[in-house]
Amino acid sequence: MTASGTMPASEPAASAAVSSDTRSLSAWELVAYAMLAVRFVQGFIYWGGGSRRFIYGPQKLDPHATSWMANKFQSAMPGAILWTSHIVDFMLRHFYLLYAGVIIFSAIELFFGLFLILGFMTRLSALVSVGLSFVLMLLFGWQGATCIDEWTMAACNFGMGMALFAAGSSAWSLDAVIARRKPALAAKPWFPWVTSGPLPLRVFRPLALIVTVITMAFVLLTYNYYRGSVLTPFHSGPTSPTVHHLSVSKAVATADGSVTFTVYLDGGTPEAPAHVVRARLIGPSGEVEAVWGPDALSALPASSVVNDYAYNKFKPALMGLAAGMGARAQITLPGMPGETVAPGSVIELQTIENRLFKAPVQSAAGN
Template identity: 50%
Template sequence: MGLTAAKHHVTEDNAWISGLGLLAVRIIQGFIYWGGGSRRFIYAPDKINPEAPHWMAYKFQTAMPGALLGFEQVISFMLQHFWLLFTGVILFSAAELIAGLFLMLGLFTRLSAFLTMGFSVLLMLMFGWQGATCIDEWTMAACNLAMGTTIFLCGSRQYALDNLILKKYPRWSESSLFRWVGGALPVPLQPSGYKKLALGLLAFVVIFNVGTYSYYRGSVVTPFHQGPVNPSIHHISLSRGEVHEDGSVSIHAYLDAGTPEAAMHIMDVWLLDAQGNKIAHWDTEQLSALPKNSFDNDYAYNKFVSGPYGIQAIVGAAATLIFPSVANTLPDSQMTLMMIDADGRKFKAPLSRTK
């Protein structure tokens, strides 16, 4: 009898203790997402102002080259459709703000935690590859996913508005919906079902977090590497190169790797013949003097433009570049365009003649 009572007492104490133990996790998870939303709506509204230099579209565009599972195409489509982009930024920011605030208050705790899990996955797929010295965006999203999952499973037993709601409406204890949405009571599952849910979510979190880490940096079953998209060294993909009848040259350039914290600078552009001999040259001064109509940018945000050190661009920029004629005659054979950046890296692409 005494042993049974003691066991029951310990079980109740454990539930009470776990509620207090998870309080810091719930508050900080909420603060992180409330902070993300409040910065945009209250403290740094330029982030949701399309006319401001810190408009969120610039950040989204830098994520585009390394985004996973087709999100590169999704981001590209949104960047080219302003109202879809603007609506998405506002709705995402508002959802972050509300979910974060509700977590701190312990209001509709499980639903709010589930939303933060979704945010973490989304942010991981978009920004997880970024970070020059370590994958900063991955680290934050990985931790938030684990924290959100823990809160979703455990609820909010202490210092939460869900508990006040239950006291005011005790009949809600019989509602499966309230048990799934709120955090004052256990989810409506048998112990075996709860165990399966917890282990299933554990498997998802571990596989998703460790899998993306291995993809981005290795160091799990392969050596460390910089990932399919290098977050620190700039790279330009060149395509659709053409030589026109007037001797001008056009080519499509996409800055598809590197840090978004600094611009890339193209300081020399050469035309090479089939043997690799240099037959035409645009130097830094000429590149810096290129007019605006020499850049047909794909997006309205991060762009290729002329700058003090030739052509400059931020990660995610894509444009058709047009170089004026600088040679009296050009050979009929195959030609190649070569760009050289400020660090001496070379990028080449073949050119075809327009008819």
């Protein structure tokens, strides 16, 4: 300011230049520039998942490899929600459907992740990433050895996908190039909903609110289900992601004294197998009638361990039986000649962590 209170001539010019520079970018371009980092990260996460299987680690798509994706899907089955566990169970029993599903899922990750990186069909690609995040939450949201790692990944990707759907990518993107070079195409009513064009304010405001409400509901409800701390007190989750748990059922004793039962590894970390080191048959009065120790379990023939699935399995190991997450099998423990199992007996399995899992034994005639 001068002594007379007037502004020097240079200051109005500078102020006008700033205002002009600000007005030269539309609101959609400003949002697009701000979302560039989010667009790249969201796209790279999914492109990375697909490219690992198709390019850098093709053994993940090899049904004969230990890193075959079916093992990962099976490991998710114990804690999967909204009937997705039944879908996985059905696919694991039908190889061609399973293989096609893994290929299609991986291809969707690969292509739509790349589309997000390039800013091509951004809104459609963002919606696809939201769908992928939703499926991954239902399948893997319960897992995480130290915290709910998979929930965090799915929740963040869901929120980023919703934000990209609302914002589009009107700058530094293939969408912007197409809109500039094909104005007639960009004028089509559907074009901005598939790509990145500006939306009318009367549409964008309620859309932003809807996107936010859906994201909040998805994040809060799944977090409350897996850990509480929103509508209920904190809890460790319906399915433990850290401590192995065995469900023992359908235990039947035959006339020769052998016992057949179904065992399902339905809790714990998929990063390490569970180990069953001892089985005991306990009589109705609490007396131990038979014991199968580590050596006996390790020596079980293949015919005595019938797995439901061809991937993660129960199998004889160095000390007892080992099982990968989601494994389920019918196991037959041999009896002694002339022995019978008394009514009211219980089969008990002991893990290497000294945890016990039991089921009542019925006679074959009783079934």
